[in-house]
Amino acid sequence: MQLILMALIGGMAAILANKGIAVFNDSLRPVIPEYVENRMSRKELAATSFAMSFGLVVGFGIPFSLSANIILIHSILLGTDIIGTWAPDNNKGAAGAGVVGALYGVGLTYGLEAIVNLFEVLPVNFLEDLGAVGSPIVVAFAAFPALAVAYQFGIKKGGFTLILTGIVRQIAVVVSPLMINGLEISINPEGMALIAGMTTLLIFAAGEKGEESNVGDLVSIFSKRVERIKSNLPYLAVMGGLVSAATAYLILAGDPISLNLVSEGAINEAALAALARAVGFVPLIATTAIATGVYGPVGMTFIFAAALFIQNPLIAAIVGAVIISIEILLLGKVATLLDKFPGIKKAGDNIRTSMSKVLEVALLVGGMNAANAIIPGFGFFFVAGLYILNEIGDQPIVRMAVGPTAAIMVGIIANIFALFSLV
Template sequence: MEMTLIILIGAVAAVLANMNIAVFNDGLRPIVSEHVEGRMTRRDLAFTAFAMSFGLVIGFGIPFTLSASIILVHSILLGTDIIGLLTPKNKWGTPLAAVIGGAYGAGLLIGLEGFVKLFDYLPLNFLEAMGAVGTPVVVTFMAFPALAVAMQFSVKKGVITFIVSALIRQLAVWLNESGVLTISGTTVTLNQEGMALITGMIFLLVFAMKEKAEEGSSIDLAAVFSDKVAKIRKNVVFFMIIGGLIAAATNLWIMAGDPISLNLLAEGKATDAGIAAAARALGFIPLVASTAIATGVYSPVGFTLIFVVGFFSPNVWVALIGGVIIIFIEVMLLSSIARFLDKYPGVRNSGENIRSAMTKLLEVALLIGGANAANAIAPGFGFFFIAGFYLLNEAAGRPIVRIAVGPVGAIAVGIIANILVALGIMNIPQ
């Protein structure tokens, strides 16, 4: 079932990209629209897609996938964007995109399993140490709403949000340790990071909804781009299919939608991963809705709520049906969401700030996690390598995105350490 799901996801996603219906890379949607409207050739579109997505697949998707042994959705869907747009949009090009997309998905899953087994044959098995990459992410994720508030409203409000979130977290810790909360004699354990996260998101939403559009300044996005909305609705069946497949794959713990929920899932915390995915989805609704309405090109994962469905569903079949339903509802509500975003520009603007805050937090957390993992693999040398790698990457103009420096650096240290152990230059850490 796992292999079937991944093959189908790869095939359907590649077809959606090939037919200019949906692409995963947010920055590609306006460019695909340029091609659809005749202002860009297919060749230029293909090269642009490759340039925008290939580096993210290699430098972002694959390292996270390997570090947790769970497929980060970016690994497969950024790849299918490239595959779909590189193949011609005709009677033989579209089926070819499906075949290559399916094979690419299968290759990811097979390669992942084979890669995990390969570690047992290495002089120094550093797979377990790689788990340290995501450890800081789980703890620090609760701080992103406070950062988003500071970026959008004021540092003062951000500090207040952070302090209250931290207090709520410690209150949850105290309640868990004291065993005060009980239901029918059973002690209830609260997730302290989850409680802090919810608190921060409440502050963010309250501040955002206080910003209303000035009279006469609102533009009805749904009315202006009604033909684009109609095009997306016409293709809703395709979105329902891939939405159900991805939700099912998430339920089986073989896929996650972002590094935070991926690391939580790797620790067996599916509920916490679902909460993190829900918080992330809130930030993506304004972006996906706005770009979809303006371009007529949707995202194969919609507002990313299908991952939340996958995490919280009791079994794979409920997840499959839930994914189908939720993405259908999303598409049907596009016009209403656009009008809501016009009414509350603070909510619309918060989407960009939420994503920026998450990115900044991940850059710091994953750098710390990568350094810890690298140092566990090669004590002393690990810290030295990550620090030098980060600084040289900055000096070179960031050929590797900051968010990937920690995981990529840790993998590099693992490879170097194995070479040194094989040469007898380094002892295996105890």
């Protein structure tokens, strides 16, 4: 059943990308109307999609999937973005994209298993060490609300939020587990810190006043594009249901943080992290959807949190489809709501930026730790060197992916060194 789900997700996502209904890459979404409205050729769209997504599949999605043997959604949906846009824009092209997308989903699942088996016969099996890539994420992630506050309200309030978050975390460490009527209840320190930070951020944001933005105007200006999304609601609902079911099976994760938590068995904490991430992406996905007429195959990503909270694939599939449907039906109202509270809209933007910054640092540290576990000393040297070279070279690899990519490279180098007795 799980394999069938991955095939259906791959096939459906590729068809949605082929028809310009939904793409996963946020940067690709604004490009789709250029093709739909005949300002860009199919070849140019395909080349753009490949350039935007392929590096993230190889350098971001697959390394994380390998580290926990759980497929990160980026691995499959960035790939189906490429498959869908490369296939011709006709019925045969859509059918072909669906078939190739399904095979890609199955191949990705089997491929990960094959890679895991391959590691076992290598002179240096670095798969376990590779898991260290995600270790700093869980702890560091709780700091992002403080960073978002600092971006929006200044360093003093950001510092206050960071200190408050840290204190709440340490209190949770000390008092956990709680004993209530003989029942032992464990409190996750990072989860409590995250709640404290997010609550503080939203309190600050709700009280901020400012000039009204033009997000509400986007609804009327791009009303045809909003209607285009609504007309494709059934397909998007099916996609949401499939992804939600796979997430409930714990074979798919929506982001590196929740993936790492799921791999450690912390399902509720993973759900909380996924929920916090979804809140941060509402402004981006809502406004780009309104402006482009192109949605995301996982919507505003709330389906990941719902699936992890539910943990029943069938119910999760139904709820996932309902969530996507509600998101689409309320798309215009979401934009209007964000417009009434400019502080909250800005908070969403800052949450996204803060998450990226935290992940960049955490993944670099994690990559260095993993690489150093594989080859002590050399690992630190190589990751640091690659990061600096990447900066000098105008970031051919996105910063977030440097650590995981470098760790994998060190693992490969370790096996080459082993052939010459250098490790």
